[in-house]
Amino acid sequence: MSDAKVFDLATLAEKLKEEKARGRKVVLCHGCFDLMHPGHIKYLQAAKKMGDVLVVTVSPDRFVDKGPGRPVFGERLRAESLAALECVDYAGINEWPTAEETLRLLRPDIYVKGQEFEKLEDKTGKIQKEFKVLEEIGAEMRFTHEIVFSSTELINKYIK
Known part of the structure; x- marks a missing residue:
């Protein structure tokens, strides 16, 4: 594993200011990413092509709302x-x-999400709130169109 690219959010904010000052376009992906699978990798590769710098943030353990025993x-x-x-x-x-x-x-x-969020609908309401913040900060939301898997379904079927 590599932790040389993992930073706290305050440090990340400073690094991204520097990247933007150099004229680089910053792309952000956010999610749980509990079980890395080909869908995640294709999604992140597609997101990277949308800009110069790809940043990925994960949900903290205490706020993962995927059910009991999660995150794995x-x-x-x-x-x-x-x-x-x-x-x-x-x-x-x-x-x-x-x-x-x-x-x-x-x-x-x-800010990039998978195509399953393209209608700006999810049962938690998070995507709608995120979209409003993007309007507030002047950022763009884009969607990838890659193969989709569900970590929850994979974990329930193959791990539990």
Whole structure:
């Protein structure tokens, strides 16, 4: 695993200010990423192509709302796993239940989600709140169109 690219959010915010000052376009992906699978990798590779710098933040363990026994892997291990991917430039652990404050702090140019969120609907209501923050900070939301898997379904079918 690689932790050389994992930073706390305050440090990440400073690093991203520097990247933007150099004219680089910052792309942010956020999620649980509890079980890394090909869908995640394709999604992150597609997101990287949308800008110059790819940052991925993970939901902190205490706010993962995927059911009992989740996350399977702790926040630090999930962030380090993401950082080990060549396409990921920086990784971090969110501090809040949603990505709203992370978006305000990191101020990406582009926020990327998978196509399953393209209608701006999810049962938690998080995507709608995130979209409002993107409007507030002047960032763009984009969607990937890659193969989709559900970590929850994979864990329930093959691990539990």
